Amino acid sequence: MPPTGDSKKVELGAIPEGNLRVNKPVAFTVHMNGARGMLDGKVVAPSGCEDDCFLVPIDEDLWALRFIPRENGIHQVHIRHNGVHIPESPFRVRVGQEGIDPTSVRTLGNGLKECKAGTQADFTVDTRNAGLGTLAVTIDGPSKVSMDCTEVEEGYKVRYTPLAPGDYFIIVKYNGNHIAGSPFKVRCTGTSATGYGEHETSSVIVETVTKQAGQKSQSLPAFRSDAKKVTCKGMGVQKAFLHKQNTFTVNCGDAGNNLLYVSIYGPKGPSDEVFVKHLGRHMYQVNYVLKEKGEYVLVVKWGDEHIPGSPFKVEAS
Known part of the structure; x- marks a missing residue:
């Protein structure tokens, strides 16, 4: 809804830029400019999840907004005055390094083509040329899937086990953007487990580390722990x-x-x-x-x- 009346007067202070990091507070000021009423807001992370957002009045004409990002990438900051978005809301805030390129992420593996109910399938997401970021994998289909994501030489291997036959859609996003080919349609064959057959969604989110082409994986060290x-x-x-x-x-x-x-x-x-x-x-x-x-x-x-x-x-x- 476009701003109307007093909502047009409300302005966001300078948008924080540079060196914004995951788990570090990000703070704004919101200037009312004589407008009266209440502010509310929310922050949507690159994966689509909502982060906690705190809006508190400092005086009659100034509010403070604060949130703690949990992911790298572009966050959407929504601010409303009396239920109406203020001008230019939602605002874009980048968290993490510049130069992240989701278009350079590649996938490989038969798990993006076909699978069988009750049997584990897998695929690899190659992030070697993409820089640091947030990898989000969502699988929609007739059953929830048991899913995990582990680091490998090329990037990250995703393993999942569907429980019912049918069409599954695998969505792979890097910093909130679909990678090439996403969403992938995967046909699952086999026999359904009892109690399944409705639409279900499963997802996993990973904060990636920098990978380089030609980088070799190493065997795990001998851990000593209690x-x-x-x-x-x-x-x-x-x-x-x-x-x-x-x-x-x-x-x-x-x-x-x-x-x-x-x-x-x-x-x-x-x-x-x-x-x-x-x-x-x-x-x-x-x-x-x-x-x-x-x-x-x-x-x-x-x-x-x-x-x-x-x-x-x-x-x-």
């Missing part, structure tokens, strides 16, 4: 709110060196999204989104061992 020394904090290990980003932190600082594994499983299968971010010094932040009410099982492992309390029972409502 999962009993890992600690968890946050509401997200006890209770979850539907359609919201639920968060908790995992502190592995005293537990040696290893890899952190997080997964959550509920009444209708795996969660649609689990996002793990390393904050430095073996401190991790985990965000996840749930869409169905019920009891979920949250598994957190440091290497091959469960951390204290895992598996956790999480009630979603």
Whole structure:
């Protein structure tokens, strides 16, 4: 809806530019210029998820807006005055490095052509020439799929297991933009598992690392760790709110060196999204989104061992 009346008077201060990073606060000012009423806003990340957005009045004529980006790429900042978008809303804010080129991302693998119900399929997303960014993979089809994404020499390998035959559509985006060929239509054959056949969506999001052509993968080192020394904090290990980003932190600082594994499983299968971010010094932040009410099982492992309390029972409502 175009701005009308007082909404035309409201202006956003300078849009932050340069060196904006994931998990670092981004702040704006909003000038009312004599307009009266309330402001509300939201921030849409490159993957389409909404980030938390805080709008608070400083005085009669000035508001502050703040959000913490969870992904690299272009974020859309929506600001409304009395329910009407202010001029030029939504605003575009880039988080992460310049020079990211989604058109250079390539895919390979039979998992983008065909699959079989109950059997794991896979494909690789080659990000070697794309720079740092946010890789988002969504699979729409007649069943949810069990899906994971792991780092490989060329970029990232996506493995998924469909549970019902039919047509699946695999959407691959880099920093919110479709890569070449996306969405991919994949025909699934085989026999359906009981209780499936309706439209379902599953997704995974990864913050990528820089890959270079000719870069060789290395074997894993011999880790020495003690999962009993890992600690968890946050509401997200006890209770979850539907359609919201639920968060908790995992502190592995005293537990040696290893890899952190997080997964959550509920009444209708795996969660649609689990996002793990390393904050430095073996401190991790985990965000996840749930869409169905019920009891979920949250598994957190440091290497091959469960951390204290895992598996956790999480009630979603």
